[in-house]
Amino acid sequence: MDAMIEVQDLAFSYDGAPFIEGISFRVGAGEFCGIVGPNGSGKTTLLKLFSKLLKPEEGSIRLGGKEIASMSVRDMAKEVAVVPQETSIAFPFRVAEVVLMGRSPYLGGFRFEGAEDLEVAQRAMELTGTADLAERYFFELSGGEKQMVIIARALAQQAGVMLLDEPTAFLDIRHQVEIYDLIKGLNLEKGLTVVSVLHDLNLASLYCDWLIMLDRGRVYRMGKAEEVLTYANIREVYGTEVYITRNDLTGRLNILPMSPLLMGLDQAGPES
Numbered sequence: 346m347d348a349m350i351e352v353q354d355l356a357f358s359y360d361g362a363p364f365i366e367g368i369s370f371r372v373g374a375g376e377f378c379g380i381v382g383p384n385g386s387g388k389t390t391l392l393k394l395f396s397k398l399l400k401p402e403e404g405s406i407r408l409g410g411k412e413i414a415s416m417s418v419r420d421m422a423k424e425v426a427v428v429p430q431e432t433s434i435a436f437p438f439r440v441a442e443v444v445l446m447g448r449s450p451y452l453g454g455f456r457f458e459g460a461e462d463l464e465v466a467q468r469a470m471e472l473t474g475t476a477d478l479a480e481r482y483f484f485e486l487s488g489g490e491k492q493m494v495i496i497a498r499a500l501a502q503q504a505g506v507m508l509l510d511e512p513t514a515f516l517d518i519r520h521q522v523e524i525y526d527l528i529k530g531l532n533l534e535k536g537l538t539v540v541s542v543l544h545d546l547n548l549a550s551l552y553c554d555w556l557i558m559l560d561r562g563r564v565y566r567m568g569k570a571e572e573v574l575t576y577a578n579i580r581e582v583y584g585t586e587v588y589i590t591r592n593d594l595t596g597r598l599n600i601l602p603m604s605p606l607l608m609g610l611d612q613a614g615p616e617s
Contacts, residue, residue, distance in 0.1 A: 349374040349409060349506060349538045350395065356403035357394060365390055365562045368404070374505075375536040377529065379543050379553030381573070383583050386559040388542040392510050395540065396427050408506070422450035426499035428509045432491065434483050440494050441479040444470055447501030462501075469500040473527060489520035496527065507531075509541040513548070521545075525552050546574055550598040558582060570598055 350372040357365040365387050372378045380388045393399040395406060397413055406413050408424055416424075426447070434443065447469070448462040458466075470476040473493045478486065483494065492512055499507060507528065513521040529552050531537040543549045549556055550570040558566045558573050560582045566573045579587050579600070586603035 349376075350540065351407040351410075352404070353407075354404035355391075355394065355401050355406065357390060357399060357401050363562065365394070365401075368562075368564055370557060370564065370567060372538060372540060374538055375532070377532045377539045377541070377552060377554045379541050379549040379556045380559065381543055381546060381549050381556055382559035382565070385561075386582075387562040388559055389510055390562075391559070392427075392508050392540070392542055395508055396425055397421055419450045422502060422504070424504050425506045425508060426502040426504040428492075428496055428499050428507065428512045430511045430514050432495045437482050437484060439479065440475060440481050440483055440486070441466065441470070443483050443494055444475075444479075444497045444501050447498040450502060465503065466497075466501045469497040470494075472500060472531075473497040489516050489523070492516065492520070492524060493527075496524065500531075505536075506538045506540070509539065511542050511544055514544065521548065528552075546579070546600040547598075550574055550600065551595060574598055574600060 352371070353369050355365055355368040356363065368391070380391060382388050390399065394401055395413075397416075397418070400414075408416070408421075413421060444466045445458055445462065448458055448465065451462065452458065467476065470479060473496050475490065475493050475497050478490060478494065483491065486494065496512070509528070513524050516524070525548060528537075528539055528541070532539050541553070543553075553570065555567070555569055556573040557564060558578060565582055566578055574589065576587060576589055579585070579589075586605070588601045588603055590599050590601070591597070592599050
């Protein structure tokens with residue numbers, strides 16, 4: 346499979362302190378890659394490096410064989426769409442206007458949206474189930490509705506790669522499933538290449554083709570969920586106990602947290 350994203354010896358520091366060190370991997374075209382790891386392990390920073398919000402100190406990132414360092418912001422936006430955890434829009438834009446923002450990479454100078462742009466935005470809203478919200482103001486929407494609109498905006502970019510930074514972090518379980526079902530469907534049916542940061546290891550196991558587990562700015566493990574989400578790996582990287590089983594319906598791993606308090610493992614109490 347041809348590589349859509351190639352990362353080689355990536356390094357980045359905050360205020361002179363190394364944060365990302367020696368990271369290398371490849372994401373094939375049409376793959377769904379998940380990035381997992383505890384807080385502070387470098388997941389969001391890595392995504393920001395992919396999208397040129399941050400500049401690496403060492404190493405390279407290639408997108409479709411091209412160094413992203415040599416790509417303009419407009420060219421990047423045609424290739425890569427980003428869906429953050431939360432989106433704040435200061436002005437009272439309607440949903441249709443927000444989705445049309447995804448067409449900005451294709452509008453030069455003072456050009457306004459044309460029939461093709463309107464059609465692309467309409468299709469994106471239909472795919473995300475937000476067409477009936479087109480005339481609503483963005484600030485009026487629920488959290489789940491807002492995320493679907495932001496995904497519609499990303500789809501309107503018609504990019505081949507989508508980067509997601511925990512897009513369901515603040516949503517209930519129904520909206521989590523709806524959003525990841527939508528993204529996975531586009532991945533399977535349209536060949537969309539997806540790289541998603543996830544905190545929820547169960548969602549990572551359910552939707553991702555393979556995983557990258559980060560620990561303190563380095564790759565700790567890469568591979569299929571069964572290879573990465575092991576008891577030993579999770580205990581070492583997250584510093585917590587888990588119980589891992591396989592879901593009879595999906596065949597995927599289920600990761601359950603273990604509470605020493607509730608399991609009665611600390612009954613001895615403090616030493617006397």
